[in-house]
Amino acid sequence: MQTTADEVWALLRELIEAQKETDRKFQETDRKFQESSRKTDRQLKELGKQIGGLGEKFGSFTEGLALPSMETLLRERFGMEVVSPSVRISKAGQHLEIDVLSYANGPINAAYVVEVKSHLREEAIAQLKALLERFRTFFPEHRDKRVYGILAAVDLSAAMRERVLSEGFYVARIHDQVFELDVPEGFQPRAY
DSSP, X not given: OOOOHHHHHHHHXXXXXXXXXXXXXXXXXXXXXXXXXXXXXXXXXXXXXXXXXXXXXXXXXHHHHHHHHHHHHHHHHHXXXXXXXXXXXXXXXXXXXXXEEEEEOTTTOEEEEEEEEEEOOHHHHHHHHXXXXXXXXXOGGGTTSEEEEEEEEEEOOHHHHHXXXXXXXXXXXXXXXXXXXXXXXTOOOOOO
């Protein structure tokens, strides 16, 4: 059977139309994919915000959980007169935030800066060290006091505990829903 030129042209026209339809469907699919991608990006961004918000709420929850037992510990163990949660201060465009600040005047003449973490990581050590190094700049009224650091954590490894102690900071961890100091006998904290 022989194909005529008219039949070839008819097949070619059908092929061109089919190709146009395929291109149109491909463009439509691409458009839908782009829309879906934008929607997914928006959803991921929103999810990120929600997760960040949960992290902040969990941090606030942990700080709230720590406060009653830390207050008791600071007053009974170290003789602190003032215990203030969530201290925020700004001076000359610089800001400082402390989870718990406590101090006593008179013969004790010391201050304790407490950082509370749900899960203690290495950066918390650097954060507390930076707070203590900047402390007198923000609180000149305490310039003659010995200043100590306490890292209070719900969860920390034995290696992290040793790391914190080696920096001269007290370690407090939760036990039976109460934060307690977890330092070896004869531990000597570093005063700032």
